[in-house]
Amino acid sequence: VRLPIVLLAGLALTAIGVGLSMSRSPRTVLADNSIVGEYLIGSGAGDTVCQAGEVLPADTSALHLSLGAILGPKVTVLASAEGQPVTTGSAGSGWLGQGVTVPVKRVARTVSDARICIELGPAVEQVSILGNRTAPADAATIGARGLIGRLRIVYLRPGRRSWWSLITPVERRLGLGHAISGIWVALLILVLGGALVGLTGGLLLTELK
Amino acid sequence: VSLRRLRRLRRPGAPAARLRAALARLPRAAWLCALLACVNATAWSLITPPFQGLDEQDHFAYVQQLAETGSLPSSSGETYSPLEHVALRDLHFEGVRWQVENDAISSRAQQRRLRRDLASKPSPLGSGDAGSAASEPPLYYGLAVVPYELGRGGGVLDQVQLIRLLSAVIAGLTALFAYLFVREALPGAPWAWVVGGLVAALAPLLGSMSSLVNPDALLYAVSAALFYSLARAFRRGLTRRRAVAIGLVTAIGFITKLNFIGLLPAVLLGLGLLTRRAARDSRRDAYRCLALALALAAVPIAIFLLANALGGRSGVGPVSAAIHSTRKHGSLLGEISYIWQLYLPRLPGMSDDFPGVLTTLQVWFRGVVGVYGWLDTPFPGAVYDVALVLFLLVAASFVRGLVQARAVLRARSGELAVYALASLGLLGLVGADSYIAFLANAGLYLQARYLLPLGALGAAAAVLAARGAGRRWGPTLGALIVLLVLAQDIFSQMLVISRFYG
Numbered sequence: 001v002r003l004p005i006v007l008l009a010g011l012a013l014t015a016i017g018v019g020l021s022m023s024r025s026p027r028t029v030l031a032d033n034s035i036v037g038e039y040l041i042g043s044g045a046g047d048t049v050c051q052a053g054e055v056l057p058a059d060t061s062a063l064h065l066s067l068g069a070i071l072g073p074k075v076t077v078l079a080s081a082e083g084q085p086v087t088t089g090s091a092g093s094g095w096l097g098q099g100v101t102v103p104v105k106r107v108a109r110t111v112s113d114a115r116i117c118i119e120l121g122p123a124v125e126q127v128s129i130l131g132n133r134t135a136p137a138d139a140a141t142i143g144a145r146g147l148i149g150r151l152r153i154v155y156l157r158p159g160r161r162s163w164w165s166l167i168t169p170v171e172r173r174l175g176l177g178h179a180i181s182g183i184w185v186a187l188l189i190l191v192l193g194g195a196l197v198g199l200t201g202g203l204l205l206t207e208l209k
Numbered sequence: 210v211s212l213r214r215l216r217r218l219r220r221p222g223a224p225a226a227r228l229r230a231a232l233a234r235l236p237r238a239a240w241l242c243a244l245l246a247c248v249n250a251t252a253w254s255l256i257t258p259p260f261q262g263l264d265e266q267d268h269f270a271y272v273q274q275l276a277e278t279g280s281l282p283s284s285s286g287e288t289y290s291p292l293e294h295v296a297l298r299d300l301h302f303e304g305v306r307w308q309v310e311n312d313a314i315s316s317r318a319q320q321r322r323l324r325r326d327l328a329s330k331p332s333p334l335g336s337g338d339a340g341s342a343a344s345e346p347p348l349y350y351g352l353a354v355v356p357y358e359l360g361r362g363g364g365v366l367d368q369v370q371l372i373r374l375l376s377a378v379i380a381g382l383t384a385l386f387a388y389l390f391v392r393e394a395l396p397g398a399p400w401a402w403v404v405g406g407l408v409a410a411l412a413p414l415l416g417s418m419s420s421l422v423n424p425d426a427l428l429y430a431v432s433a434a435l436f437y438s439l440a441r442a443f444r445r446g447l448t449r450r451r452a453v454a455i456g457l458v459t460a461i462g463f464i465t466k467l468n469f470i471g472l473l474p475a476v477l478l479g480l481g482l483l484t485r486r487a488a489r490d491s492r493r494d495a496y497r498c499l500a501l502a503l504a505l506a507a508v509p510i511a512i513f514l515l516a517n518a519l520g521g522r523s524g525v526g527p528v529s530a531a532i533h534s535t536r537k538h539g540s541l542l543g544e545i546s547y548i549w550q551l552y553l554p555r556l557p558g559m560s561d562d563f564p565g566v567l568t569t570l571q572v573w574f575r576g577v578v579g580v581y582g583w584l585d586t587p588f589p590g591a592v593y594d595v596a597l598v599l600f601l602l603v604a605a606s607f608v609r610g611l612v613q614a615r616a617v618l619r620a621r622s623g624e625l626a627v628y629a630l631a632s633l634g635l636l637g638l639v640g641a642d643s644y645i646a647f648l649a650n651a652g653l654y655l656q657a658r659y660l661l662p663l664g665a666l667g668a669a670a671a672v673l674a675a676r677g678a679g680r681r682w683g684p685t686l687g688a689l690i691v692l693l694v695l696a697q698d699i700f701s702q703m704l705v706i707s708r709f710y711g
Contacts, residue, residue, distance in 0.1 A: 006685050010692035014699060021703060026711050029310065064310055071572070071655055073565050094571035096655075097585030098307040122564035125650060154310055166711065173710040177258055177300050177314045177323060179363065179370035185255055192252040193699065196245060200407060200695055203241050207403035208684035 003208055007201055025159035026166070027101075030057045037066030037098070037130040037152030044142050045073060045123035051140040051151055054079075056086060056114040059157040060107040063089075065118060066152035068098045068128030073121035077102045081114045093121060098130060101156065116153065239388040242406030246384035246419075249411060249698065250377035253420030256702055258313040258709050259369045260302050262421030263583065263658070267340030269293060269369060269422045272353040274335055281347060282339035290335035292327075296365045299323035305709070307583045313709045327364050342424075346509070348464040349424035369422060376426035380419030383426075384410035386433035387668040393440035394624075395672050397617070404675045404687035405668035409433075411694045412667075413579055413701035418658050425658060428466040432662035434458045435472060436628070439479045443624040447483040452498035455480065456505025463509040468662065471638030475631035476506065482623045539648050547647060548640030551655075562647070568655070570597070576657025579701045584656065586708040588700070596697075603674045603690060610677030632663055 033054055042049075056079055063077055072095040079086045089104030120127050131140070133149040140147045163170075171186040178185055260266045270289050274282050277290075289297065297303070299322055305311050314320060342350075356371035388406030395401070409415065419426040435458045442451040459476050462469035480502055487495035546559045551568055555561060566572070570593075578596045580587045587593075611618065618625060643654035675687030 003684060003688060006688050007692070010689060010696075014692070014696040017696065018699065018703070021700070026707060068307075071563070071566055092571075092590065093565045094575065095585075095587075096580075097309065097583060099309060099585070101309070124563050124566065124647075163707070163711075170706060170710045173313065173315045174255075174706070176317070176320045177366075178255065179259075179360075179366040180255075181320070189252050189255050189702075192248050192255075193702070195248050196252070196411070196698070197695065199241060199245050199248070200411065200691065203238060203245075203403060203407065204688050204691060207238050208400055208688055 003205060007204060011197065011201065022163040025162050027062055027156040028159040030060060030155045030157045031055070032154040033150070033152065035066075035132045035150050035152040037132075039130065039132055039149065040128050041131045041133065041140070041149035041151065042129040042142055042147040043126035044120055044129065045126050046120060047142050048117055048119045049129060049140055049142050049147075049151065050115060050117040051153070052113070052115045053138065054114045054116050054153065056081075056107055056111040056116075057155050057157075058107060058110045060087070060104065060155045061158055062101050062103045062156040063116070064099055064101045064154040064156060066098060066130035067100050067118075067120075068130055069100075069123065069125070070096055071124045072096060072100055072127060073123035075100055075102055075121070076119040077104055078117045078119070079104070079107075079111070079114050080117070081111045086111050086114060093123075098128075118151075235385075235389070236392075236402075238403045239385055239392075239406060242388045242403070242410045243381035243385040245407065246410035246415070247377050247381035249416040250380035250419040250426075251374065252702065253413075253416045253705075254370065254373035254377055256705050256709075257417065257420060258300065258305070259366055260297060260300060261305060261313065261582065261709065262423060263418075263656075264341050265369075265422045266293065266297060266302065267342040268350070268424065269372070270335055271339040271342045271345070271350045272357050272372060272422065273333055274337060274339060275347065275350050276354045276357045277333050277335075278337075280337075282343040283337035285340055285343040286336070286338035287340045288336045288338045290333050291331035292333040292365055293335070295326045295329075295331045296323070299326050307585050309582070309585050309708060312711065315710075327366070333365075345424055345466055346464040346513075348461065349427040349466070352427070353422065372422045373420055376419050376421060376423065379426045379430050380415060382430040383415060383419065383433050383664065386430065386437045387665045390433060390437040390440050390665040391669050391672045393437060393444050394669055395676075396444070397614075398672075398676050398680075398683070400684060401672045401675045401687055404691060405672040407691045408671040408694050409664055409668045411691065411698050412664070413694075413698040414577060414657060415661060415664060416698060417581060417701070417705070418661065424466045425661065428462070428469060429661050429664055431458060431462045431465050431469065432472060433665040435462060435476070436631070436665040439476075439627060440624070442479075442483050443621070443627075447480075447487040447495065447498050449494075449498055449501060452480075452502040453505065456502035459502075459506035460509050463506070463513070468635070468638060468659065471635035472631050472662065474634045475627050478630050479624075479627040482627065539644060544641065544644050547644045548637060551640045551643055552636060572655045573657055573660070574600070576655075577660070579697065579704065580657070581701060581705045582708050586704060588704060592700075599693060603671075603686075606677035606686060607670055607674035608677070610673035610675075613677065614673070628666055632666065635660070635662055 072093060074090060074093045076090040078088045087104045087107050089102050091100050091102045129147065129151055131149045131151040136146055139149055140151050171183060174185045175182040266289065270293060271282050273290055273293065274280065301314055305313055353372045353375060356375050357368050360368035360371040384406055387409035388402060391405035392402050415429060419429065438451065438454045438458050442455060455476065462472065480499055484495045484499040487498065547562050550559060550562045552573065553569055554567060574597065575587065575593050578593055639654050639659045646654060671690055675683045675690060678686040
């Protein structure tokens with residue numbers, strides 16, 4: 001196989017991959033439960049955390065839970081209302097940070113007074129449950145025990161705009177909060193990216209003859 | 210006297226002239242790999258918002274402390290200077306870190322507030338806190354003082370960007386030494402060297418880490434230089450100049466980052482083997498070279514011990530504190546079992562230290578493929594599955610390359626043992642550190658960046674994989690490996706842009 005053909009095919013495949021990724025839509029926030037996830041309200045591993053009184057908006061396709069871990073366990077979500085399951089989903093182990101996004105089956109219509117139960121798999125260390133202090137009657141539970149507050153939950157849905165249509169806002173944001181301002185940041189990144197591709201291709205063609 | 214010295218330096222035999230001649234002899238491809246690594250890291254430096262690189266706020270505080278007061282940080286607290294505090298606050302540092310639903314600042318009003326608050330000239334004098342960076346040796350931070358001072362007129366954002374550009378230049382050195390290492394270690398197929406150099410230059414983990422205010426950038430370069438120095442001495446024999454190179458690089462490593470200690474056993478074994486080989490010609494010269502290398506390498510250790518003794522701290526500072534902590538709370542068997550499971554699946558009879566997690570794949574493989582931001586920004590799960598299939602195909606060719614070269618490798622078993630010990634030493638050190646944190650319930654050291662000092666060996670593995678496909682198909686496979694890493698880099702940059710600016 002001739003090297004230029006391999007290179008062209010490889011770069012074309014990468015370009016197609018970029019195009020396909022850009023045509024996807026990022027998840028957007030539908031609503032949150034008005035809880036600020038800045039306090040540690042409890043911790044657990046291998047436990048189930050339940051929280052009643054949630055409003056599950058129509059079109060929800062993922063839940064972002066304010067759980068903190070360095071090597072998070074598998075997280076399974078089961079939402080129910082009036083004893084009937086509404087949706088379910090899970091995220092695998094190995095996540096890190098102060099939040100985990102759990103994809104769930106799309107919710108067809110808004111469900112008020114839903115009960116969200118979060119099953120935490122076995123973990124290397126305790127998972128922090130982040131939220132706000134509330135009255136004991138409103139608080140989440142872990143197993144049979146009450147926590148000191150409620151967990152922050154953000155409800156997400158698939159975005160309606162592709163990354164292509166978000167190029168302008170993303171380019172504008174890239175120009176904020178950096179040493180260089182404005183469109184120059186995005187342009188520089190593009191020029192450097194082009195140089196990477198061009199130089200790499202040229203070097204491969206000359207050296208791998 | 211100055212004129213005489215200048216003339217001496219210009220003489221063809223003078224060290225500076227020799228260095229110039231050596232640099233001029235380097236192949237064009239090596240320089241281009243260095244340039245590519247530099248370009249790649251520069252792009253990453255523009256993509257990652259200021260202070261949103263791993264622990265960047267701590268490393269910047271260290272540089273600031275050194276530049277403003279001329280002294281090293283005195284505490285691992287996180288009370289930064291008013292200037293850094295204002296920048297972190299107005300950039301929404303805490304709100305963005307570990308919280309993937311929050312983007313970097315996104316409105317002109319936020320930008321105006323940031324500019325206005327920074328223009329009010331808050332003090333750059335801190336309390337001496339540098340968070341997790343406080344215990345690190347000072348070389349990188351000392352170098353970073355130069356761009357810090359150059360950016361003083363422009364403000365803290367310019368200073369951060371200029372220090373990041375210093376790291377990007379150092380990334381170029383890493384790729385250069387990786388290329389030179391594969392040239393020395395695998396001289397049989399010159400066409401394949403560029404594969405190793407490009408894999409190092411385009412690796413997104415190296416690009417992203419070497420685009421930050423972070424001494425890891427220099428650690429990677431020094432480690433690659435160490436592998437190159439050792440490979441050169443193994444191929445061409447131990448001379449006084451090569452002994453000086455190994456000693457100097459080791460000394461530089463010690464004053465760059467404590468993780469370099471993990472490579473020390475390999476340096477000692479390497480010097481031992483090289484000395485034994487050189488002693489066949491002249492015992493006296495061989496032992497002189499050994500003494501020279503060890504003496505040079507030991508200088509920073511001696512200074513470190515002296516500084517700790519004068520400061521009333523225990524002999525080897527944080528290292529002895531770590532050993533003490535392990536002895537007090539853990540057990541040797543427990544530690545060995547933990548370190549094994551940190552990298553490999555649990556064996557029967559071991560207690561489960563990582564329940565529900567297969568660290569080999571979920572931590573290390575995923576980390577090398579790409580987990581960005583504050584390790585809170587992974588690719589979708591399917592990407593790792595595809596990457597695993599591709600990795601296994603390349604690994605199969607690597608094994609074939611090893612088998613084909615078995616006769617040569619057997620003859621160079623001593624050298625290979627040195628590289629294996631370097632890998633074990635580094636993995637063991639990271640594992641031991643992680644075990645201490647595990648016992649204290651103070652976090653885990655589960656970051657693929659800790660493996661990057663072994664990047665030169667990774668470059669050599671890519672070369673062997675390309676060679677494994679034979680002379681006919683090798684260049685094609687080599688080009689495909691490089692294109693895969695290039696694609697990985699492009700998609701990684703897009704992922705980080707979507708994380709912080711989407």
